[in-house]
Amino acid sequence: MKWKKWSFLIVVMLAIGMVLAACGGNVSKEESAKEEDSAKEEDSKDEGSTALAADQTLNINIKTEPPSLHPGKATDTTSNAVLTQIFEGLMRLNQDDEPEEAMAESYEVSEDKLTYTFKIREDAKWSNGDPVTAKDFEYAWKWVLDPNNADTDYAYQLYVIKGAEDAKENGGSLDDVGVKAEDDKTLVVELEHPTPYFLDLTAFYTYYPVNHKVVDGKDDWALDVSEDYVTNGPFLLDSWAHKDQIVLKKNPEYWDADTVKLETINMYMIDDENTALQMYNNDELDWTGSPTDVIPLSAIPALKDEGTLNITPLASVYYYAFNTEEEPFDNVNIRKAFSLALNRQGIVENITKGEQQPATALVPPSIFEENNEGYFKDNDVEQAKEYLEKGLEELGLEELPKIKISYNTSEAHGAIAQAVQDIWRENLGVEVELNNEEWNVFLDTMGEGNFQVGRMGWNADFNDAINFLEIFESVGGNNYTNWENEDYAKLIKESRAETDEAARRDILRQAEQIFMDEMPIAPIYFYTNVWVNKDNVKDITVSPIGTMQFKWGYISE
C-alpha cells in the first residue's frame, strides 16, 4: 500500500517536471523566433515596406465601459477611443497630428477667417448606405446645442460657432446658430471669433455628424448595436457586450478603405492594470498602457530596462493650485517661494517614472516649444528662500504657518504629496500637513475654496495654448485659485480677435508670462503617454492630446 502512494507521487512529480520543461522550451523558441522577426523587420524597413500578417486582428484594453457612444454626449478618453474609429468629422488628425480633410473633401476660409465653407465628399457614405450630407452635420451640432437635450456636457466645445452659446444657455434661437447646409454637400459655418484651431475642432468627437434620417426622434439610438447605430468611420461597431468587450470590424464602404488594414479590433474592458499587463505578457493583448489604460508604476522600471516602453509627450499638465485668497498664499512672493523650492526632476525620476517633463510653465512644450526651458529654474532653493523672506516681511510674519496640501485618493497623488511635504519642509522649513479626500469630496472642497494648496491637472482637447490659458481668465469654473488679473483677461480677449497667427501666439505668450509672474499655481510636470505594444503592431498613432487612431495601423508578419 505504502509504495503505491509513493510511486504515484513520483509519477506526478515527473509529469509536472515534464510540463515545466516543455514550457521552458517553448519560451526560448518563441524568443528566438521573435529575434528573427525583428531582424527581418529591420531588413524590410530598409526596403521601405513590411509584409502584412495574415491575421489582422488587434487586441487592446480600454479599461472601462465607454460612458457613452453617442458623439454628442461623450466626454471622456474611453468613449473617444471607440468613437474616433467608428465616426469621422469634417477633418481627421493625420499621422502627424495635423487636421486633414476627411468627410470634407475641401474647404474655404473667408478673408476675415470667420466663415468656413466645407465641401462634403461625394463618396462619403453612412454604414447603412445613405450618403453623408451637410445636413447631417447641421443636425448633429444643433442637437447638441438644443437646451432640451440633456447629457450634452461638451456643448461648450461648439461655442466658437456664432450664436452657439446663446442658443444653449441664454434662450437664443437655434436658427441663429452659424451652421447651415447650403445644399447636400456644402456646409457653411460662421464663427464668433477668428479661431485658428477651428479645423482641429472639427476633428473632435462633439463635431461628428450623425445620420439625421435615422436618429431623428430616436433618443436611444446610441445605447446598443442596432440598425439605428449608423456610423461613417474607418471601422464599424460590430458588437458591444457592456462592461466586457467591444468588437470593431473594418468598414468596407469607408471612402478611404484602401488605407485601412486592420480587419478586427477587440477592445476588452479590464479594469485592473496589473491584470491587463499580465494579459499582455501572455499575448492576450497587443497593447497596454496609454491612452486608455495605465501601466502599473511598479512595472515601469523593468519595462524601461527591457527597452520596450514607448513614451511620447501628452499635452497635459499636473499642478498644485494655490488658494490666493488664503494666507499666506495671497502673497505673490510666498507663492513663488513654494513653487521654486520644488524639486520637480526628483519627483519625476523617483515617483512618476514615466519620463514626464518637469514643468516650469503652464502650456505644455508640445504646444509652446519654449516651455522646454520654462520661466524659472527647477529646484532653485536659494532664490526661493529670498522670495520667502521678502514675502514674510510683506505679510509681517515671523515664520510660515502650517500649510495643508489637499489631494484626492490615489497612490500616485499620495506619493507626490508626501515628496512635496518633505521638500517644502527641508527647503523652506515649513510644517506641511496632508489632506487626502475621496474624489467627489475633494472636488467639493476645491470648489468651495476650502483649501490652501490643492492638486489639479488639465489636459488639452485640441492642440492649442488657449486650452490652458483660458481656464484662468476669470474666477470660477475650473479656476480654483481665486486668482484674477485684468491684464491677463484682456490679453486672452485680444487673442480671440487676432487673425494673424504669429501675433496671436505672441499675445498668448505675454499672457503666460503674466501668469507665471503671478504664480497662482505651481506647475509640477507635463504628462507623457506611456505604453507597451507587441513588436508586430505598427503605425497606430497616439496623439499629444491622447487620441488613439487605428486607421493606419496594421499587424506585420
Add this chain to the structure above:
Amino acid sequence: MAKYLLKRIGYIIVSLFFIITITFFLMQAAPGGPFASERKLPPEIEAQMNEAYGLNDPIHVQYFDYLVRAITLDFGPSFKYVGQEVTDIIARSFPYSLILGAEAILLALSFGVLLGVIAALKHNKFGDYAAMVIAVLGISVPSFIMATILQYIFAIKLQALPVARFESFAHTILPAVALATTPLAFIARLMRSSMLEVLNADYIKTARSKGLSSRVVTYKHGLRNAILPVVSYLGPLVVSILTGSFIIEKIFGIPGLGNEFVVSVTNRDYTVIMGTTVFFSVLLLVSILIVDLIYGLVDPRIKVTDKGAEK
C-alpha cells in the same frame, strides 16, 4: 408554517423600507454629485442636467418619487452610463456575479466541510495538522493576493488557464477559487471544532457501543449534527461573497454586479446606487430566510413555526 413565512416576508418589507430610506438620505448627504468632474460644466448646462434628472426638486419630492419607483422596480437611467437603464445594468451584470458566487460557495462548502471532517477524524495526527495549515493560510491570505498568485502560477507560468475575463468554464475556475479560499478555510475550522464536539458527545458513544460501523456513525450521526453551525454561517456567507466579490471581479475583469455596486458609490451614480442596494438587500434578506428554512430541515429539533420564530 405559512403564517411564519408571511410574517418573515412582512419583516423583509419593513427592513427594505428602512434600507431604502437610510441609503437615500446618506447618499444625498454625501458631498459631490453625479455631474462632478475635474472638468467643470458651465453652470447653465449643469442646471439643465439637474433639471432633466429631477435633481432640482425638493428632497422630499425626490424621496417619494424614488419610493414609488422602487416599488415598481423602475430605477430610471444611470447618470454615468448615459441612458442605460439601471434594471438593464443589473440584469446583464448579475448573471456573472451569480455564477461566480455559486461556484465559490459550492467550492467553499464542499472542500471546507471535507477538510474539517478529515481534521476532526484525524484529530492531532498528520491529517489534522495538514488541514489546519491549509485553513490558516486560507484565512490569512486575502483574496486579492490569492487571485494574483493563482494568475501567476496557472495562467502565466503553466499556461493552463486564461489570465482574466469570463467567457467559458475555464475562465471561471481561478476567480471562483480565489473567492472561495477565505470562506473555505473558515468553514473548515468551524466544521472541525463542531465535529470534535459532536464526536465526543454521549449519543455518538452510544451509537458506537451499539456496534454501528464508524462510517455510519460519522456520516449519519456526526455530520448531520456538526454541520449546523456551517448552515447558519451560510446566510452571512452569501452576503459576503456577493457583495465582496468586487475586488475579484476587478482583478479578473469580470463585468459583474459587485463591481458595479462599489463603483456607483464613487461615481455618485444615484440611480445605480439605489438600484443595486435594493437588489442586493432583497437577495440577502431572502437568502437569510432560506437558510432559516434549511435549518429546520437539517435539524428536526428546530421547528419552523410561528412559536419558534417568536422565541
